[in-house]
Amino acid sequence: MTTSRSSDIALERKGVNTTRRNFLKNMSLVGGGLVVGLPVTGCANVLLPNAHESVLQPNALLQITSDNVVNFYLPRSEMGQGIYTGLTTIVGEELDLDPQQINVINAGLHEDYKNTEFKLQVTGGSNSIRTHFLPLRHLAANARLVIRQAAAQQLNLNLADIQTDNGKIMIKGKALDYGEFADYANTLPFPEDAPLKDKHEFKYIGKDNRRLDGVAKATGTAQFGIDVDFEGLCGAALKRCPIMGGTVKSFNDSDAKGMPGVKSIVKIHNGVAVVADHYYQAKNALPKLKIQWNLPKTLSKFSSDSTAADNGKGLFKTALDSDNATNVFEKGDGLTALKHAHTVISAEYWAPYLAHATMEPMNCTAKLADNRLELWVGCQSPELAKNLAAYYAHVPAENIIIHSTFLGGGFGRRSESDFVAEAAAIARASNLPIKLCWSREDDLQNDSYRPASMARFTVSLNKAGLIDSWTVKRAGPQLMPYAIDNVVDGIMPSILPNSLVDWMSKAGYRLYNSLLVDHTSVEGLYEDYDAPHKSSDHVTADPGLPVGAWRSVGHSYSGFFKESMMDEIAALQNQDSVDFRLKHLKNNPKLANVLKVAAEKAAWNKGLPKGHYQGVAVHASFSSFVAQIAQVSVVNNQLFVHRVVCAIDCGLAINPGIVKAQMESGIIDGLSAALYGEITLQDGVVQQSNYHDYPALRIHKSPEIDVVIIDSDEAPTGVGEPGLPPIAAAVANAIFAATGTRLRSLPLKLEG
Amino acid sequence: MISFELNGKTTEVTVAPDTALLWVVRDHLKLKGSKFGCGMGLCGACSMLIDGESTRTCVLPMAAIQGRKVTTIEGIGTPDMLSTLQSAWVEASVAQCGYCQSGQLVSATALLRKNSNPSDNEIDEAMSGNICRCGTYPNIKKAIKQAAKDLGEDSGQLQMVAYFDPNSIQQEA
Numbered sequence: 050m051t052t053s054r055s056s057d058i059a060l061e062r063k064g065v066n067t068t069r070r071n072f073l074k075n076m077s078l079v080g081g082g083l084v085v086g087l088p089v090t091g092c093a094n095v096l097l098p099n100a101h102e103s104v105l106q107p108n109a110l111l112q113i114t115s116d117n118v119v120n121f122y123l124p125r126s127e128m129g130q131g132i133y134t135g136l137t138t139i140v141g142e143e144l145d146l147d148p149q150q151i152n153v154i155n156a157g158l159h160e161d162y163k164n165t166e167f168k169l170q171v172t173g174g175s176n177s178i179r180t181h182f183l184p185l186r187h188l189a190a191n192a193r194l195v196i197r198q199a200a201a202q203q204l205n206l207n208l209a210d211i212q213t214d215n216g217k218i219m220i221k222g223k224a225l226d227y228g229e230f231a232d233y234a235n236t237l238p239f240p241e242d243a244p245l246k247d248k249h250e251f252k253y254i255g256k257d258n259r260r261l262d263g264v265a266k267a268t269g270t271a272q273f274g275i276d277v278d279f280e281g282l283c284g285a286a287l288k289r290c291p292i293m294g295g296t297v298k299s300f301n302d303s304d305a306k307g308m309p310g311v312k313s314i315v316k317i318h319n320g321v322a323v324v325a326d327h328y329y330q331a332k333n334a335l336p337k338l339k340i341q342w343n344l345p346k347t348l349s350k351f352s353s354d355s356t357a358a359d360n361g362k363g364l365f366k367t368a369l370d371s372d373n374a375t376n377v378f379e380k381g382d383g384l385t386a387l388k389h390a391h392t393v394i395s396a397e398y399w400a401p402y403l404a405h406a407t408m409e410p411m412n413c414t415a416k417l418a419d420n421r422l423e424l425w426v427g428c429q430s431p432e433l434a435k436n437l438a439a440y441y442a443h444v445p446a447e448n449i450i451i452h453s454t455f456l457g458g459g460f461g462r463r464s465e466s467d468f469v470a471e472a473a474a475i476a477r478a479s480n481l482p483i484k485l486c487w488s489r490e491d492d493l494q495n496d497s498y499r500p501a502s503m504a505r506f507t508v509s510l511n512k513a514g515l516i517d518s519w520t521v522k523r524a525g526p527q528l529m530p531y532a533i534d535n536v537v538d539g540i541m542p543s544i545l546p547n548s549l550v551d552w553m554s555k556a557g558y559r560l561y562n563s564l565l566v567d568h569t570s571v572e573g574l575y576e577d578y579d580a581p582h583k584s585s586d587h588v589t590a591d592p593g594l595p596v597g598a599w600r601s602v603g604h605s606y607s608g609f610f611k612e613s614m615m616d617e618i619a620a621l622q623n624q625d626s627v628d629f630r631l632k633h634l635k636n637n638p639k640l641a642n643v644l645k646v647a648a649e650k651a652a653w654n655k656g657l658p659k660g661h662y663q664g665v666a667v668h669a670s671f672s673s674f675v676a677q678i679a680q681v682s683v684v685n686n687q688l689f690v691h692r693v694v695c696a697i698d699c700g701l702a703i704n705p706g707i708v709k710a711q712m713e714s715g716i717i718d719g720l721s722a723a724l725y726g727e728i729t730l731q732d733g734v735v736q737q738s739n740y741h742d743y744p745a746l747r748i749h750k751s752p753e754i755d756v757v758i759i760d761s762d763e764a765p766t767g768v769g770e771p772g773l774p775p776i777a778a779a780v781a782n783a784i785f786a787a788t789g790t791r792l793r794s795l796p797l798k799l800e801g
Numbered sequence: 802m803i804s805f806e807l808n809g810k811t812t813e814v815t816v817a818p819d820t821a822l823l824w825v826v827r828d829h830l831k832l833k834g835s836k837f838g839c840g841m842g843l844c845g846a847c848s849m850l851i852d853g854e855s856t857r858t859c860v861l862p863m864a865a866i867q868g869r870k871v872t873t874i875e876g877i878g879t880p881d882m883l884s885t886l887q888s889a890w891v892e893a894s895v896a897q898c899g900y901c902q903s904g905q906l907v908s909a910t911a912l913l914r915k916n917s918n919p920s921d922n923e924i925d926e927a928m929s930g931n932i933c934r935c936g937t938y939p940n941i942k943k944a945i946k947q948a949a950k951d952l953g954e955d956s957g958q959l960q961m962v963a964y965f966d967p968n969s970i971q972q973e974a
Binding site: 741 | 817821828829831832833834835836837838839840841843844847873874875878879880883884888890894895896897898899900901902903906924926927928929930931932933934935936937938939940941942951968970971972973
């Protein structure tokens, strides 16, 4: 992964401190070189590898060592979405170095790695490429310039004569490694305004590059959190309350103690943990624990299939019918418009709780020694993880070191740090270095679920058959109160006693829910289409099951709701689904364009095989615009999804292959949810436990997928999530075309 | 004591006979390429070749392994010596999160060993035991077909490793 050192060219130089360089080499340290990054504070609690500890490190993203190793410390978490390759491509482009030759390191914690939008070190919101596009280009362009300046000064040449080509300084037909000039460059002021390349100069951006993590992931050598191992590391398993939020009243571990390999049994905040020589031994001992639980009051009463007005779907329906809603968006005068409407159409939709079911179960390794906690974890929010771990391990946050790994899937699940908190608590209570691993059952039954949601649309049309008013009300839990509950523990100053922090986090839930609406609750329900009058309301209906960000967050249900509604209106008006949408996208040209492109690519309603039907859906999310057309057949009430055409406008596609893969990924993930996904509860207990009752789409059900990426010069936007929201509606609308049956609930179930 | 062949090397372990092969390979023998996904043989992340057949090892007791040949992802190819299938996988940039990929490659290797030119339906059938939550299925199909083509042109090998030295492992973090 490193460029070879060119030493065959002897050029006279000035100002190289060879003594220091040799000293460092002899010490087997790579101390010389250039360490640059975005300008931030020096509050580093992690010393970068590959740097001598005496070297001042104000910045932490990029290193060019005098040994000509270019290290890029990946500030975001790679969970499949491709930023390991994408961000490195951006760096390589302006550095003029093949990204394949850049050594990418999953970064630990550092101020420089903060997500500029969230102001925390968090990966999410499909914003990694979007927010890093310019800063990383400037960083790399400035680094390339300072290397050129160093070369010019050392070789007594004009800067204009110093050109670069793939990591080499080119002089008179000869090539010298960047690393040759790294030491000297480090003595120069770091430039701030090196010009950026024009699009037509790009060598790597916009090209089909191989993924940089491809070899490691094809050979089983990519390290995930679950693969972390060292001498003396014990395996830990945790028995939690069958109803989330419950705590241990009392327990008896006499039968578990004698199980093979068991070393320690400890009670923590949410359960009883067994620590053993190996994880499988700890897991085997769990059933031997006898635990009495304090059950959570609210959630224990909830059953998904209850028909009562205050339970099951009735809880949501009652909320919708109530007058308690909070208005989130208002434009025009919808009530008056309704009075004068020519036609009014109303419909209700439902989307259930969903689990993330990442392939890699949650896990975290924790080693506590000398009031210092080391964590090894693949997570989306290492900064919150650190703070929560500090709270649960009773260690100052500055004494925590996080080693980041690849993530075996994220989808939002790993933005939560509950499993890190558990690992920290077990390490503290057992005084052993432990790797906590969750079973699949733990994973499906202790998630931060996609909130179940019910929505009611009331849409009025004018005489011309165009939408006059668009009113929508959504009932369901909100994410933010749960996030506050989790986050407050992690962000409060450590001088506050834990009991006060606990009180604040619980109070935060109630305060938030009674005063504020989290925008993710309603996002995507009302924005996309033209209407003179619009109104969107939210009302909280919350059985008490923890909820969190699930790939595309609110859009994961609003895409289905809104696009099904639009299809219903078009059908009732006997209008073509594509034409009717286009009539209402005059103010949304990018969404209109992807719709036209997808319709053309899919040969919308032209010459389909016998028995095949199409359905369309469009949705804007994470600053990107996506249209999808699903082609299905229904035979004896069996649904087959044959083909999906997808068009996306995500601005400039950094790696078109990854954009295409993310569209396929969003569609397949969205199909799992559309066809199967449903978490249900019985008296508060999650009923699903593994992939047999919470299935994921398998290869033989996976449709042919054609992706069109709109050619664009605009700055890049999100791709990890926007491919998901339209697919459920595209399939449901195709089912309507095939059968005349309108399915308003997810998952889509054809009556047998 | 249970004796079996792991990646070309005779291996002996002393564990409870009902211990699943996956945990012995991962925790006792320290080969981390095979993954734990479901513990019920449903997802395929733990797949290994047992006498050439792709097998779910999270539910396979060691007692059933005595005297048999076990090949893990580490025994198929290495970063420096990719099998033809692994090369096709890298070229097609199949992996996303990557967690299920060892299992996918094991199942695809077993398929190509038996069927040098699988149809779409045959690929579906052979690979339907392996879940990928990232949805890499379109690229999996592409890579399997490319590898079949390359192997058919006699320009590759399904398995590059005759004997795997566990001390050679380097994980990329």
